[in-house]
Amino acid sequence: MSLPITAIEQGAQVRLTKLKGPVGPRPDSINLGYTIEGVLLFDLKIGAAIKVWRHVRNGEVIEGMFISSAIQMINGNEIHTTNSIWKIEVLP
Numbered sequence: 001m002s003l004p005i006t007a008i009e010q011g012a013q014v015r016l017t018k019l020k021g022p023v024g025p026r027p028d029s030i031n032l033g034y035t036i037e038g039v040l041l042f043d044l045k046i047g048a049a050i051k052v053w054r055h056v057r058n059g060e061v062i063e064g065m066f067i068s069s070a071i072q073m074i075n076g077n078e079i080h081t082t083n084s085i086w087k088i089e090v091l092p
Contacts, residue, residue: 012040013091014052016066021084030084034058036066037091046071050079050086 008014018034037056044050050068055061069082079086 008040008044008088008090010040010043014038014040015089015091016050016052016079017087017089019078019085019087021081038066044071044074044079044088046074050081 015035015037018030018032020032021030035056035058036052036054038052038054041051041053042048047070049070050066052066054064054066057064068079068084068086071079071081073080077088079088
């Protein structure tokens with residue numbers, strides 16, 4: 001489902017997919033195509049991190065917290081953070 005980002009609110013079930021950003025051998029590097037599915041914990045706003053209580057990571061059930069770097073820009077269904085560009089989708 002494609003909703004404007006402004007319509008995606010706290011509590012929504014979402015999928016985030018990394019489209020662009022640094023990758024590398026560091027353990028905290030997130031590869032392109034990385035996906036998470038879970039509950040958006042706070043409304044999206046410039047200057048704040050994306051925070052999701054994750055249920056699924058890369059297709060596997062793995063509970064945990066996802067916290068991005070600060071949101072710099074929102075463009076359509078893309079969220080540009082300090083380090084990466086993420087695609088966001090609302091799940092049923």
